[in-house]
Amino acid sequence: xxxxxxxxxxxxxxxxxxxxxxxxxxxxxxxxxxxxxxxxxxxxxxxxxxxxxxxxxxxxxxxxxxxxxxxxxxxxxxxxxxxxxxxxxxxxxxxxxxxxxxxxxxxxxxxxxxxxxxxxxxxxxxxxxxxxxxxxxxxxxxxxxxxxxxxxxxxxxxx
Numbered sequence: 001x002x003x004x005x006x007x008x009x010x011x012x013x014x015x016x017x018x019x020x021x022x023x024x025x026x027x028x029x030x031x032x033x034x035x036x037x038x039x040x041x042x043x044x045x046x047x048x049x050x051x052x053x054x055x056x057x058x059x060x061x062x063x064x065x066x067x068x069x070x071x072x073x074x075x076x077x078x079x080x081x082x083x084x085x086x087x088x089x090x091x092x093x094x095x096x097x098x099x100x101x102x103x104x105x106x107x108x109x110x111x112x113x114x115x116x117x118x119x120x121x122x123x124x125x126x127x128x129x130x131x132x133x134x135x136x137x138x139x140x141x142x143x144x145x146x147x148x149x150x151x152x153x154x155x156x157x158x159x
Contacts, residue, residue: 012036013045032057061098061107067140068110068148069094076114076134085127086119088157109147117155127154 017030031047032054047053048061069092080087096110118127131152135141141148 010038017046027052030054061096064107064144065094065096065110068096068138068144069112069114071138071140072112072131072134072148072150073114075137076116076130079130079133079137080116080118080127083126083130085122085130087116087122087127088119089115089117089155091115107144107146109149110144112148112150113153114150115153115155117157119157122156124154124156128152 013033013035015033017032019028019030021028023029031052033045035043035045035058044057045063046057046059048059049055053059073090073092077087077090079085092112092114094110094112097108098105099108114131116127118124131150135148135150138148
């Protein structure tokens with residue numbers, strides 16, 4: 001059985017929230033950080049505002065939901081193209097739920113709600129079935145330990 005190929009991803013993260021006293025107190029330091037990938041725009045990050053973060057910056061929870069959403073989209077577009085389904089528009093209103101307790105927290109589910117517009121000549125049943133194949137092909141969904149549900153909506157473009 002073939003082992004496949006390994007792919008490596010380098011991400012540099014730098015904390016920028018030292019306001020002069022480091023982490024001397026929980027309230028005294030910022031959660032700001034920079035996320036850099038060579039050759040790509042820098043992402044400004046922070047923690048969720050519920051954890052003393054800056055609401056104007058990306059937080060890890062947002063990025064996890066975004067990673068699941070975009071991975072499903074890219075997998076779906078691949079499946080659609082190979083199945084002869086012509087997708088003309090795709091959007092998603094994804095939502096993740098995280099549960100916290102005294103010991104920390106974890107995601108309990110992410111729900112993807114893609115709205116896919118297909119050409120009038122495309123097969124609606126095939127377009128809807130493609131979401132299942134896309135889900136199984138999504139590298140990120142295959143890597144998490146919580147349910148990722150998909151509630152797709154298919155729209156046929158008017159001719």
